[in-house]
Amino acid sequence: MKRVVVMLFLIVTSGTLLAQNADSVARLDPKTKNALNVLDQAAYQLAMRYSDMDMAKSKLYDLIVRNPENMRFQEALGSLYFEMGQSTSAALVAMDILEVNDKSVGALEIAAYSLEQLGALDRALPHFESLHLLTGDNFSLYKSGYLQYSLKRYAEALNSANMLIKNAKADEKIGFPKSQTETQEVSMKAAALNLKGMIYLDQGSKAEAKVAFEEAIQLDPNFDLAKENLKKTM
Template identity: 70%
Template sequence: MKRTFLLLLLAICAGNLAAQTANDSIPKVDPKTKSALNAADQMVYQAAMRYNDLDIAKTKLYELMIRNPEDIRYMEALASLYFDASQFTSAALISLDLLELNDKNIGALEVAAYSLEQLGALDRALPQFESLYLLTGDNFSLYKSAFIQYNLKRYDEAMNSVNMLVKNAKPEEKIGFPKTQTETQEVSMKAAALNLKGLIYLDQNSKVEAKTAFNEAIALDPAFEQAKENLKKTN
């Protein structure tokens, strides 16, 4: 995982240098030829997607992206393709480039946040999730922020995020937790936040407060297996 993150950082640095000279090397074509080439590439891309030939689809997106640097749709589609294929390094690099162009691009923020998280680059994923929450008000992004803050041992920030969730979580909001190796269960966002609150207290050896938080989570969702297991750690 550390090697993957190092390669990501090196790629980011290399990308900054490449971007400075990319426009100079793009061959110039007249508008009519450019339009015809775009139409052909888009048709091939659509056919490749229809037949699940992702290598051809990516190739055509690269050609469209280089030929049309002003149109970010091709970069966005490429980032999504890499993300859906679990190629998180490529997905992260493209989405970070998109955010350089527009730091309020919701789709790019989502791809960047989840890709960086999958790569183990939690300190880089966190600001993406935080920005997502600020721009959208999405409580799941706030939960992800709180969970990463907890994993990074930034307990004060994590507790602030959790308290906001406990206050603002809507009854219909659910989040999945593993129940067994093959099963998951859905619990309310508020119960999940209280469970995380208990974990934060537990990490700080505040077992009385942790026990209260776990019990509150179980009161909301009596079948919440992880909260029940965590409660045992307070004895």
């Protein structure tokens, strides 16, 4: 919870700091600005080549301050933070991008997954929902349904699960951890049926849950999680 509060504070202050730098940037003549941009982009590319992430981030910050209208530098910074596992920074950058362009698929993905990793499920959910609406991606729909279930928004979760059962393609797969080093892949439809069973189970509807788990196992006979969940209905 403390990390989320800090993140919200940083959202407010970051916009103020960028505004304070606007006057300094405006005083640069175009030739100087372009020359500095070329040098910083070259340094950024070299830093990425040599895996010097601190230098790469530093050069991206210089480019962002000098070119606040160019979202591609912020997008690169958000991706860099996300790949480094720095979820708070990744989420903050992504949300700044979404303030300008709320249909940026890359920023929505970074914001959704970063906020989920921070435990801010209620803030991650709208980004997953927007991703599904923009792209039609069934994995985003599954994530939406699972977060709705986790937040006990059962009617919404059941609607998402039913949509997924109806629309999942035969070749779509999703992975579930079997151990710290092993993942089991099952069909998206089986995963949706398992989620539907979990929703019913949480609501105390064991008969409906049992049917959903059994259907998931019929689709994927080796689906370990569905088998474990089925035992809870006995």
